[in-house]
Amino acid sequence: MADQKHLCNDSRLVIEHGLNDRLSFKQIARQIDKDCTTISKEVKNRRLFIETGAYGRSFNNCIHRKKCKVSGCCSDCTSPRLRFCGSCAKCIKVCPHYEKEFCGRLNTPPYVCNGCDDRSKCTLEKAFYHASEAQKEYRENLSESRSGVNLTEEQLARLTSIIGPLVDNGQSIHHICANHASEIMRCERTIYSYVNNGILEGVKSIDLVRAVKFRPRKQKKSVLKVDKSCRINRTFQDFQTFMKEHPDLPYTEIDSVEGKKGCAVLLTCHFVQAKFQLAFRRDANDSKSVTDAFNKLYDTLGPELYHELFYIILADNGTEFSDPKAIEFDKNGIRRSYVFYCDPEAPGQKGHCEHNHTFIRRVIPKGTDLTPYSQDQITLMMSHINSYKRKDLGNKSPCELIAFMYGEDSLKKFNISFIAPDEICLKPSLLSR
Secondary structure, three states: OOOOOOOOHHHHHHHHHHHHOOOOHHHHHHHHOOOHHHHHHHHHHHOEEEOOOEOOEOOOOEOOOOOOOOEOOOOOOOOOOOOEHHHOOOHHHOOOOOOEOOOHHHHOOOOOOOOOOOHHHOOOOEEEOOHHHHHHHHHHHHHHHOOOOOOOHHHHHHHHHHHHHHHHOOOOHHHHHHHOHHHHOOOHHHHHHHHHOOOOOOOOHHHOOOHHHOOOOOOOOOOOOOOOOOOOOOOHHHHHHHHHHOOOOOOEEEEEEEOOOOOOEEEEEEEOOOOEEEEEEEOOOOHHHHHHHHHHHHHHHHHHHHHHHHOEEEEOOOHHHOOHHHHHEOOOOOEOOEEEEOOOOOHHHHHHHHHHHHHHHHHOOOOOOOOOOOHHHHHHHHHHHHOOOEHHHOOEOHHHHHHHHHOHHHHHHHOOOOOOHHHOOOOHHHHHO
């Protein structure tokens, strides 16, 4: 066997070609001098699942599709004559009789459809192994494993409770690490990294006596995350590919609006088509408060309306969005959304949401502490913002478009009220009334 532990790009190309030629794992393993279990794990871990149909047939993985005689499930069916739902890709999202069918061959070697003879006529979800994508995922995993913060929120809170009070007393990081090594269990350099990047809430570099005396060293900026693997298969390039495959689906941009560091923050959800935005007050800028907000939205809106509004979500790289699976799946493990991330330091990739924040800043200026405001006040502010007519909406307001697209009941579920044009106020005085 080869001494090299990691597979290289050339080895992955051999694997892909071997799968296309329907070779066994043992035959492929002999070509690259690896164990057959290595090939098996590589294929299973790095295969891509794609919802695609066959030649002349749309994607449909309903178990009843071959015997289905129902037609006209889709209210927006564009077919000149109502075709059977068994040959439609849209009906599976709304049909009450839909049951997902899995291909049993994907549970046995080779676990992918690369060399399958039935691929050209199969309409089920398919799995493929592509060497280029596998190599890309491997490089991302390798890079992410050497960066970021390997801390849970509970561990972070514990570190803050130990280090914060001692720094306030004028102690240095070295002194704290020397006297609390068994409690902190991290080296001095790591703690400095946490402080410099604002990971420890309430502990800043300015609080360290000697740190302020030295000019900071130039270093490459890095994005620190709690969950280092959250962006795998969820990058902005993946988002663009997903939108090309589903051009008719709307997407929602989410972001956080901060007032003062360490105080309450807002979670904003911007529906791009209607320019309609929601805002939810959170006591802390952590991932749990974000998932709690989406779980509450899911319960309030119901699966059908939630699926229409939040099926595709685009977020930035903030640590508060570092638990995508909790947003993508409900408590029963059923998928309700797809979460993607913008590139680091590229806010323009979700510019619609960023632009709409200017309306929030008219009412709550930048740097204002959000803690005194209640959710009712935030909702009132968003009612005024969403009632404001926009030129690029044909002089209609976001409220009017949402009511037209999803019904007036949707506004009631959001607790958003329509404000008369002459009564709209976009100044700080709105929340002081």
